[in-house]
Amino acid sequence: MEKKIPKNTVKRLSVYLRCLNKLQEDGIENVSSSEFGELIGINPAQIRKDLSYFGEFVRQGLGDNIEKLKNGIKKIIGLNETQNIILIGVGNLGKAILNYNVITKRGFSIIAAFDKDPEMIGKIINNVGVFDIKKIDQFIAGKNIKCAILTLPPDQIRKTIEKLYQLGIKGFLNFAPISLNLSKDIQIVNVDLSSSLEVLMFYLRNNSE
Amino acid sequence: MEKKIPKNTVKRLSVYLRCLNKLQEDGIENVSSSEFGELIGINPAQIRKDLSYFGEFVRQGLGDNIEKLKNGIKKIIGLNETQNIILIGVGNLGKAILNYNVITKRGFSIIAAFDKDPEMIGKIINNVGVFDIKKIDQFIAGKNIKCAILTLPPDQIRKTIEKLYQLGIKGFLNFAPISLNLSKDIQIVNVDLSSSLEVLMFYLRNNSE
Structure with a gap:
């Protein structure tokens, strides 16, 4: 990747992917940037500009094939294969995320959760097992895990990141x-x-003034 | 407000506010933009630029009074008085947010939650009562509520927004x-x-390539 991609472009790509999925679910196969822009409330020129960072897979005016657009965006983001992730900290927020099936639909698989609370260890939440945080080294070894969701109190974040970073x-x-x-x-x-x-x-404040 | 403020500036102001709070808790009274930038990992020139959108309350080089900076940012954001908010949808995520005390610390007060589930109605979660969504009209009348947190399934979002919009x-x-x-x-x-x-x-992907 040669050009530096602005963060907001990456965020919009993620929105595009979600909306393209929705269109496909509705049985639509092709979409033009102007139709697409109208649909999601984003300027079509912006959409074309965002997609242009990644080569030539968008054509002005003509309808583009949704499957092709989707695969292009997925490849860019790194979602053309399922990504294994783990979650640390099974409190209310951790549980909510484990139960949030959209993550799975979008190409992520939460393969395990970790906590230190003996009451939580051994539970299964929405098909994800909760393991003892002390055994995380063994669990991670040999698995291709690139990212972790941290649903922990602020004072536990730094040491957890340092620990997990050592594990790759x-x-x-x-x-x-x-x-x-x-x-x-x-x-x-x-x-x-x-x-x-x-x-x-x-x-809200600046809209009403 | 005359100039259009970029969204990322608003987000950073929120980060500044959080970090200024932390410094004040640690007993620090003054900070320069260079010290502050070092501390939070943001370029000091960026910090001065962000604050310059709102007038003259930052001075290069000299230390600025943290209390004054905080009040300036709070006033801009609209947090110089407590903001009453409500939450709709008391599932796992709704519960997690009700239990997330940081929101209260930062000048928001969740004054009520609403759900349609008879099992949830009448419960009190972290001092917030859960009410029947059907009675929301009566509840809201006369209260100064400007925003709502929606922790609902996707298919209920549009009609809920339309309903609440009618209520102001x-x-x-x-x-x-x-x-x-x-x-x-x-x-x-x-x-x-x-x-x-x-x-x-x-x-992750573009960092490793």
């Missing part, structure tokens, strides 16, 4: 409200609900 | 994997876990 995991989806200055080799995506609410408040 | 609620934090083309008057912030995972996969 370099990608983290983090839900704790914490800012970490980590090695450039580690990729972390933060989901911060308070921050999302703050962004929402800002737009 | 114009801001929504949505967790369902769905793209809606709504009235410009409605502000919606989508939190999409699969999308976050896809963004993460993309970065």
